[in-house]
Amino acid sequence: MENEKNHIIPYKTFLYVLAGLIALTLTSVTLTQISLGAMTVTIALIIAAVKSSFVLSIFMHLKFENKMFSRAVIGVILLLSAVIAITLLDYLNR
Amino acid sequence: MSRENNTVEPSYLDYKGKYKGIFSWILSTDHKRIAILYLFSLLAFFATGATLGLLMKLELIAPGKTIMTAQTYNAFFTLHGIIMIFAVVIPGLPAVFGNFLLPIMIGAKDVAFPRLNLLSWYFYVAGVTLVLISQFTGQGPPDTGWTFYAPYSFRTTGNMLPAVFGAFVLGFSSILTGLNFLVTIHRMRAPGMTWLKMPLFPWTLYATGWVQLLATPIIGITLLMIIAERTLHIGFFDPTLGGDPLLYQHLFWTYSHPAVYIMILPAMGAISEIIPTFCHKTIFGYKFIVASSIAIAFVGYFIWGHHMFTSGMSGTALYTFSLLTFLVAIPSAIKVFNWIATMYKGSIDLQTPFYWALGFLFVFMIGGFTGLILGSLATDIHLHNTHFVVSHFHFIVFGGTGFAFFGAMHYWYPKITGKMYDTRWANTGLIIFFAGFITLYGEMIFLGMKGMPRRYYDYDEVFHTGNIFSSLGAIVMYFGLAVIIINLIASLRNGAKAPSDPWGGKTLEWTIPSPPPVENFDEIPVITKGPYNYK
16 A cells, blocks of 8 residues: 555564563463452453553554554443443442 | 446356356355355255254144154254354345445445455355264264353263354354455445445444454354363363353353344344335435444443343342343334334335335334343243243344345345246245244244243143144244245246346445346446435
8 A cells, every 4th residue: 555654663672572571471470379359350451451552552553553443442442341341240249 | 327337247147257167156256156155055054944943843842752852852952043043144144135235235346355255155164064063973962052051061961162163163254254344334435425325234234244343252252261161171161160150151142142233233224225115215214224223233232131130140230231221122113113204105116025024024023022021120030931032032033134134135136146036926935934933933922921941842731732833833934935935046047037126226236237247337336315315
């Protein structure tokens, strides 16, 4: 496509992100050994969300694409959040 | 724009491409040929599913063992459900009529990703093949029902893995079709076709595409979790491994309720095309119908819990899901009001597709009203595990989607095949089918209210008379289906040549020859008016 801009991300950035993802994975695994009660799932989800945002923005180039794609992804995240929130209406009130 | 393009290009049926014979079909990336591939495979699977359904009803014609054992009955309703849901009604209208007509109705030459489109069909066939393999290998066919409910689905000795993996592969087919349609609609509409000049069938395919794209991965992951649980003993759903069986139901229905809208939204789209054409009148409330399609797709994500009212959810969740369930009735009712308002003072031409549309309205309303009864917590407690739910479900899925599918088939048959069908046989088949349908499923409403459980192969003597009526209805309906399908097949050979616009339709497919040329349009049309311009 003529109008598309090509964004070349330096390898160094990829390596930093990879290191970050590995560190966060190790953190997740470590946290499973510690009893944090109800916060266990919350923290695990936060870490997973941070990892996903790295993958989406850097590896999948969302950071450099048309804003429409970012909005679409945000819409999907909101939808998924609503689905999880409604599911929790069951789990938190049993 | 000329009414009929005097094209010199051969029709898609006559086109001699790179491959010959069967390969000119199974290697074709033409959206019309892929639609025909879907049509014939879908009809074969439908015939299989319908025959299984008929055999089950014959088993139920009398208490006790009649023609099969209880285990065979369990296997039959499982296979009937998997085939009918995943291989017939979910792909049904989008894969067949969506594939054939979406590009034409928006003025495009093909879908955005033709090869991906063909790949979707291969996934579709592979998925059903895996499901069928599960019947004849391992330690017996699956017997869980199409819902694969945990914990039974990983404790049964039935051959679950190929069936579950087959459903997983079918999900991929659905995702790819949805993605293809979304991109096609966003990027390939003809010049001048703004969003609000797009016909209603593509609009419903658009709403459906989002549901296919966003909801189907959830069932994919869930089915993989079952496989992981059975093979690796990871405790997602098994309480003995620390899992939660209700989590499975949440995940399953988070997809499978929106899937009902994958089935019904394109059906509503087809009805929205048929009614204005045969009333020769602009559709009433176009913008409201568009908005209601989006609203149904959106609200449909949040009401899955009404399948779980008797499963043991918290009270808060029960009330919330009940309220949300009632909300989705509003956009559905808007559509029905608009269809009826379109008929008012219309110049109605009573042709076979219009009769199907009327039949759709009748059975869909019964399905809708029985749905409201089930959406109420108090009544659902009594009716949930009875024939009432089976009846409601078939009124919506077979009555809604099935009637619309056959309506669409009779409406677009001249365009797809280039032939007219025999109207007398078509109407006769419809009447027989309708009589059988109402007897079969109507009686099941009363059986359910009396307390006849679903998924039981035996029953108390008190339900015998009702089951005789219901089973006889099944035989009549099956006969009606045979008349309809034989008539359509015979008309391929004997039917008169179809003109480009036999019904007086106004959307773009009626401006090109029947059957359409390979690239649909000699020149991409420029759209200046709305799709239902009957003034």
